Amino acid sequence: MEKIASLPRAHAETSASAHERVYRTLRTRIMHGELAPGEALTLRGIGKEFGVSMTPAREAVRRLVAEGALFLSSSGRVSTPELTNERIEELAALRALIEVELASRALPRAHMALIDRLQTINGVVAEMISKRDAVGYIRTNLEFHRTLYLRAQAPAMLAMAETVWLQLGPTMRSLYGRLGRTEPPHNHKLIIAALKAGDEPGLRLALRSDVTQGLRLLAT
Amino acid sequence: MEKIASLPRAHAETSASAHERVYRTLRTRIMHGELAPGEALTLRGIGKEFGVSMTPAREAVRRLVAEGALFLSSSGRVSTPELTNERIEELAALRALIEVELASRALPRAHMALIDRLQTINGVVAEMISKRDAVGYIRTNLEFHRTLYLRAQAPAMLAMAETVWLQLGPTMRSLYGRLGRTEPPHNHKLIIAALKAGDEPGLRLALRSDVTQGLRLLAT
DNA sequence: TTTGGCAATTTGTGATCACATGTCAGCCTA
DNA sequence: TAGGCTGACATGTGATCACAAATTGCCAAA
Secondary structure, three states, X not given: OOOOOXXXXXXXXXXXXXXXXXHHHHHHHXXXXXXXXXXXXXXXXXXXXXXXXXXXXXXXXXXXXXXXXXXXXXXXXXXXXXXXXXXXXXXXXXXXXXXXXXXXXXXXHOOHHHHHHHHHHHHHHHHHHHOXXXXXXXXXXXXXXXXXXXXXXXXXXXXXXXXXXXXXXXXXXXXXHHOOOOOOOHHHHHHHHHHHHOXXXXXXXXXXXXXXXXXHOOOO | OOOOOOOOOHHHOOOOOHHHHHHHHHHHHHHOOOOOOOOEXXXXXXXXXXXXXXXXXXXXXXXXXXXXXXXXXXXXXXEOOOOOHHHHHHHHHHHHHHHHHHHHHHHHHOOHHHHHHHHHHHHHHHHHHHOOOHHHHHHHHHHHHHHHHHOOOOHHHHHHHHHHHHHHHHHHHHHHHHOXXXXXXXXXXXXXXXXXXXXXXXXXXXXXXXXXXXXXXOOO
């Protein structure tokens, strides 16, 4: 960690600043459920892993805390959040509200190419389920939703939805671990069918089910 | 800015860390419309104003950028965002979605004490309008909404709503400047009436109008 | 007068340091 | 042996510095 400094973003390796790189990586990990709820992180540890000093690590962590992806204890320690059932219910309700709206806005713009792509992704989702790959399942499932919502041309709403996903990330993992293992993505098929038929009420219903069903079955 | 250091949180003056203090202050300013859209900020300037170094200033700014309260240019300069009409429409739709839900959840818990409080706040809102005090109007208007939503016992949703307010802050100011000056808070009266009557559909409608009407009248 | 370019200044980024606090293990005492 | 205390270590916070890039201002040339 000496003062070599002036290596001019060698080879456009990552193209972004250090804290951006750290932030992106951690964000993806959290959103995809690669970190367990309550898992602790340290600034020096993050810095060491990414080969940067504490400064960019701190900035990345602060950003994630601001988005609700990480929990900051009163003594300043950071960890992934352990959500209460009430909070999970709230976040599920938020998902339903925002994503139903996004899907509704995407519907009139959904052409065949999009539906084909969704079907392809859905195949990968099914594959991940059969492989019991929790992280892969979460990732492709979110990709399915994001692909649909991108058509809504509503970046602020999409960002909001992603923030909710982020907050649910660590919980998702342990959730889909205890959930029914092999159910096929039935709701996804309903979503695709509603898109094909241009059936907005059906789309809203299918989406609400897809978003809500998994999260409600925790009961704990 | 010398190394005095060990003053032990003298007198519990602010009770919080430096970056927290900076963050809170800036956040309030932005949410209340005290900063114009496109207004530039510098880390050293912030640090100077609050008597801190660049480090806590940077953390506060990062946090606000993560929440969408500040815009970060490609060269790293920060300023308040200048929202496009499309984005304003999106944010208004998000307000409607989330706040209608919050109000709906608050309705069964809304007792007389709450309604009285809302009426008192609404009186202040009217006073702010008659005084042409834009910042005061925004502040008390948000206080009206927050007071209602707190009853919903849904902190994640409330946080989401506040994030939207934050993003709209700078725009609000210039918006309510060019808007009709002296209209009384008619929708607020409708909201209160619906709360008294326990009329959920009416509450949803009144709230949607209140949230949406101002934001739609921009047209640029 | 206008425009192009160069230099000074401003500004963000990241590293490092000093320090206070929090955490935890091990030891001493009752 | 159990419980509390102490010390070492880990960790977050904030200040300062060096540096690169962007911005600005200024002067000269057309």
